[in-house]
Amino acid sequence: MSASAPDDSLAGVLASVASAAATRFRGRNLMIRTRGTVHAVMWAPWMGGWELPAPACHVGVFGWVVDDLHPTADPVTCKLCLRGNGGAGARAGAQQLALDLDTAGAGAEPVTPPTSSSG
Template sequence: MTTVVEAFAGVAAAIVERFAGRNGRVRGSSVVHAVHPERWLGEIRVPAPACRVGVAGFELDALVPTDDPVTCARCLSTGHYSTVTGNGPRQLPLWDA
């Protein structure tokens, strides 16, 4: 039998895979954010904006992956941005390779 934590971990892993090497856009916004791993429900990690802007509570589909370059000024100021354009510092990996 699968525990609740295992089920959430499976969902989180699928979402993390969608963001590999990509940036994110909060649904309904035109701003593109750098994405980094954020702890969720204990030790489970999910993609989140590097600037830590709020994203619709626990709705994991509110952050949508995109290949567009980062436009968020706060994300750009972190120095971890745009794996897509190849210019400037790189976005942090979602976990160790």
């Protein structure tokens, strides 16, 4: 494969979609289809470790159809985005609290995974 050939691998396609979305939405707000409501943008986890723009209010975007999201310089009009902690440039989960996942309980022996016996 030459340096100028497109990367048709799945990783290459995902990187291309994520990069194009990042370029389109940098410093912008978004509208979903032609609904007219302008949302603040947050970056949400997507496939392959990439992130895509999403409404900061977490309103559903059916099927992650990237072409349904349109960048706009118009001010945010979504009431949930305006009063939420999201805002432009917010990262998904930035306000997420850590969960205590200690399931062993008081006095119980911790479960350890089996070790490999190769060698």
